Amino acid sequence: xxxxxxxxxxxxxxxxxxxxxxxxxxxxxxxxxxxxxxxxxxxxxxxxxxxxxxxxxxxxxxxxxxxxxxxxxxxxxxxxxxxxxxxxxxxxxxxxxxxxxxxxxxxxxxxxxxxxxxxxxxxxxxxxxxxxxxxxxxxxxxxxxxxxxxxxxxxxxxxxxxxxxxxxxxxxxxxxxxxxxxxxxxxxxxxxxxxxxxxxxxxxxxxxxxxxxxxxxxxxxxxxxxxxxxxxxxxxxxxxxxxxxxxxxxxxxxxxxxxxxxxxxxxxxxxxxxxxxxxxxxxxxxxxxxxxxxxxxxxxxxxxxxxxxxxxxxxxxxxxxxxxxxxxxxxxxxxxxxxxxxxxxxxxxxxxxxxxxxxxxxxxxxxxxxxxxxxxxxxxxxxxxxxxxxxxxxxxxxxxxxxxxxxxxxxxxxxxxxxxxxxxxxxxxxxxxxxxxxxxxxxxxxxxxxx
Ligand code: MG
Numbered sequence: 001x002x003x004x005x006x007x008x009x010x011x012x013x014x015x016x017x018x019x020x021x022x023x024x025x026x027x028x029x030x031x032x033x034x035x036x037x038x039x040x041x042x043x044x045x046x047x048x049x050x051x052x053x054x055x056x057x058x059x060x061x062x063x064x065x066x067x068x069x070x071x072x073x074x075x076x077x078x079x080x081x082x083x084x085x086x087x088x089x090x091x092x093x094x095x096x097x098x099x100x101x102x103x104x105x106x107x108x109x110x111x112x113x114x115x116x117x118x119x120x121x122x123x124x125x126x127x128x129x130x131x132x133x134x135x136x137x138x139x140x141x142x143x144x145x146x147x148x149x150x151x152x153x154x155x156x157x158x159x160x161x162x163x164x165x166x167x168x169x170x171x172x173x174x175x176x177x178x179x180x181x182x183x184x185x186x187x188x189x190x191x192x193x194x195x196x197x198x199x200x201x202x203x204x205x206x207x208x209x210x211x212x213x214x215x216x217x218x219x220x221x222x223x224x225x226x227x228x229x230x231x232x233x234x235x236x237x238x239x240x241x242x243x244x245x246x247x248x249x250x251x252x253x254x255x256x257x258x259x260x261x262x263x264x265x266x267x268x269x270x271x272x273x274x275x276x277x278x279x280x281x282x283x284x285x286x287x288x289x290x291x292x293x294x295x296x297x298x299x300x301x302x303x304x305x306x307x308x309x310x311x312x313x314x315x316x317x318x319x320x321x322x323x324x325x326x327x328x329x330x331x332x333x334x335x336x337x338x339x340x341x342x343x344x345x346x347x348x349x350x351x352x353x354x355x356x357x358x359x360x361x362x363x364x365x366x367x368x369x370x371x372x373x374x375x376x377x378x379x380x381x382x383x384x385x386x387x388x389x390x391x392x393x394x395x396x397x398x399x400x401x402x403x404x405x406x407x408x409x410x411x412x413x414x415x416x417x418x419x420x421x422x423x424x425x426x427x428x429x430x431x432x433x434x435x436x437x438x439x440x441x442x443x444x445x446x447x448x449x450x451x
Contacts, residue, residue, distance in 0.1 A: 009131075011124035012306075012419055015108035018052040022107055024059040030109055031063025033131035034095060038266040040145070041092030042136065044112075046075060046153065048098035048185040048244045049210035052107045056097045064095075067141030070146055071236040074153035076208055078185045078245030080339035084160065085153040087335065090114075098185065098244040104210065108280035116335050117315075118308045154189040157341060162172075164197060164334055165345045166352075171174055171198030178235035178251070179203040180226040182216045186245035186340060193341055197348055202233035216242050218249035218327055220257040227255040230291035234335060236351060237358050238317035241340045247327035250347070252358045260327035261286040267329040267343055269364060270309065270350040271321035272296040275333060280314040282306070283327055283405050284414050284427050285325035288365050295365070304402035306419060311336035325370075330388050368411075369431035371436040374423040375447055382417050385424060388450035389415045389443055412437045415447070 007021035008014070012334055014030050035043070045065050047053035050193040053076070060210030064071050069092075074085050079096045086094040094112035102108070111119045111127060119127060130136075138147065154190040177199045181187040187208040205213050207349045214222045218240040230238040230251045238251030249260045268279050272292060278299035280290050285302075293300035301317060303309040307328060314322055315336050323330040328338030331346065350361060377385050383392035390404050403416025403424075418425050424447055428439035 002400065006343045007089060008420065009117075010419065011121045011129065012032060013108055013124075013129075014112040015102065015106060015259050015420075017105050018055070018107055019105070020197055022052075022056070024055065027056055027059035028063040029134070030131060031060040031095070032067050032136040033127060034093065034111055034345070035064045035067025035069045036135075036137040037127045037130050038069075038092040040139075042070045042072060042089065044072045044074060044086045044089055044094040046073070046077050046085070046094075046096060048079075049076055049183060049187065049208040049212050050104060050107055050243070051100065053097055053210070056107050056109075060095055065145040065147060065239050066139060066409065067137040068145050071148070073147060073149050075149065075151060076185060077154050077189060078241075078340065079110070080155075080246055080335070080337045080341065081153050081157040081189065083337040084157050084335055085150070086112050086114065087116040088156055096244070100217075100244045101242040101247070103215070104212055111207075116337055117311045120308045120312060154192070157195050158196060160334055161193060161341050161345045163214040164331070165343065165349045167197060170345070170348045173348075173355075174198055174200060175237070175348055175351055176200045176233065176235045177348075178200070178226060178238040179206070180223070180232050180238070180240045181206045181245070182214065182228065182241065182243055183207050183209055184212070184216060184241060184243035186246060187240040190239075190241065190341065191244070191343070193344065197345065199348070202229055202235055204229050204298055209245075211244065218242050218247055218260060220259060221252055223249060223257040226251050227257060228381040231255040235346065238346055239340075245340045246338040248343040249327045249331060250358070252362070254359065255412060258362060259370065261288065261325045262326045263288060263327055263343060263347070264323050264329055265292060265365060266350060266361060267323070267331070267346045268292050268321050269295075269361075270346055271331065272298050272436075275320035277320040278319040279436060280310055280319040280322035282310055282324050282394070283399065283402055286370060287429055289413065291365050302399070302401075304444045305416065306337050368429045368431060369436045370427065370429045371433070371440045373426045373440050373444060374418070374421075375426065375444055376422060377424050377447065379422050385447045385450040386417070389446050392446050411435060411439060413443055415443050
C-alpha cells in the first residue's frame with residue numbers, strides 16, 4: 001500500500017498505517033494544530049490497546065505541550081470513557097488515539113470538543129485549516145504545558161453507568177454473560193462493570209495487548225468465538241465490542257448473532273418509555289426504531305450518518321435515546337456519545353426486569369432484513385452516480401439529507417458516499433432477505449450504469 005493511499009485526512013480525523021504514513025512528524029503537527037485550535041488549556045488524551053498507541057501518544061503529547069496545553073492522560077480506555085473524562089475534568093478538548101474497527105496496523109486521532117462530542121464537520125474543517133496553514137502556537141520555555149496521568153477515568157465511567165441504571169435489580173438477577181472485547185480498549189473496564197452488576201461472566205479476548213484475534217468490527221461474521229462462548233457457558237447474552245468500545249453487538253442465548261441493529265432497538269425499546277423526548281438515529285438505522293418510537297408515542301428523528309450528527313441533533317431536540325444502527329447506543333442522560341458500557345447496562349436491566357430471554361425481547365418488534373453493500377467509485381464520479389440513482393426513483397418518497405434514501409411503505413434503500421473510503425455505500429431493508437437483496441442489487445446496477 002502506498003503512503004498516499006494509507007493516509008486519510010478527513011473531517012473524521014487523521015488515520016494512517018504505522019510504519020508507512022502515520023509518522024511522528026504528522027502526529028506532532030496535528031497535535032500542535034489542535035492545541036492551537038483550542039487556544040491551549042487542558043486536553044484529555046487516551047488510547048486503545050494497539051501496540052502503536054505508545055508511539056502515537058508520545059508524539060501527540062509533545063505537540064500539545066509545545067503549544068502550552070496541559071495534558072491529562074487517562075491511559076488505555078474506551079473512547080466513550082475519554083469523552084466522559086473531557087467533560088468531567090472540564091477540559092478544553094480531547095484526543096482519542098484509536099483506529100476503532102480498522103485492522104491492527106492502523107491508528108488514528110479523533111478530536112473531541114469540550115462537551116465530549118467529536119468535532120462537527122464545520123469545526124473539523126477549521127482544524128484542518130489550522131493544520132494546513134502550519135502557523136502553530138508556540139509556548140515559551142516557561143510557558144510549556146505539563147502532562148499528568150489520571151488513572152480514575154474508568155472508575156468514573158463505571159460509577160456513572162451504575163448511577164443511571166437499577167444496579168440492585170440487575171445484581172439480583174445474577175445474569176450469565178459471555179463477553180468478547182477483541183483484546184481492545186474494553187478489555188479491563190468491561191469485566192469490572194459486569195462484576196459490579198453481579199453478572200456471572202465468561203470472558204474471552206480480554207488481554208489488552210491490541211492483538212486482535214478476529215477482525216475488530218462487531219458484525220455477525222466476526223462473532224463466531226463469542227457464539228461458541230455463549231453456548232459453552234450457557235450464557236443468557238453475549239456482548240462484543242469493537243477495538244475502542246463504542247460499538248456493541250449481541251449474541252442471543254442460542255448462540256445466534258441477530259445483527260448490530262438489535263443493540264440499538266433493544267436499548268431504545270427500554271429507554272424510550274423512561275425518558276422524555278424523541279428518539280434520534282441516523283438514516284441507515286433499522287425501521288425497527290420507527291416501530292419502537294410509534295409504540296411508545298415518541299417521534300423518530302433521522303440524521304445524516306456519523307456520531308456527531310446524531311449527538312448534536314439529540315442535544316438540540318432533547319432526545320430520550322438513540323444512536324447508530326451499527327451498535328452505537330447513545331443515552332443522553334449519561335452523555336452524547338456512543339457508549340457500549342451504558343448499552344450493556346441497559347440491556348442487562350431490560351433482561352433483569354422482564355425475566356424473559358433475549359430472543360423474546362427481540363420478538364417484541366417486527367423483524368426486517370438489512371443488506372449492506374458497497375461499490376468503489378472514483379471520488380469525482382460519486383455525485384454523478386448518486387444523481388443517476390435519484391433520477392431512477394423520480395417521483396418516489398426521497399430523502400436527500402445524506403446521499404439519497406428512498407422510502408416505501410415496507411422497505412427502504414439508502415445510497416450514500418462513505419465518509420471514510422472512496423466508495424458508495426448501499427443499504428436496503430425489507431421484510432424479506434430476497435427483497436432487501438434485490439433493492440441493493442438494483443441500486444448497484446444503477447451506479448454501475450452511470451459509468
Ligand atoms: Mg469504534
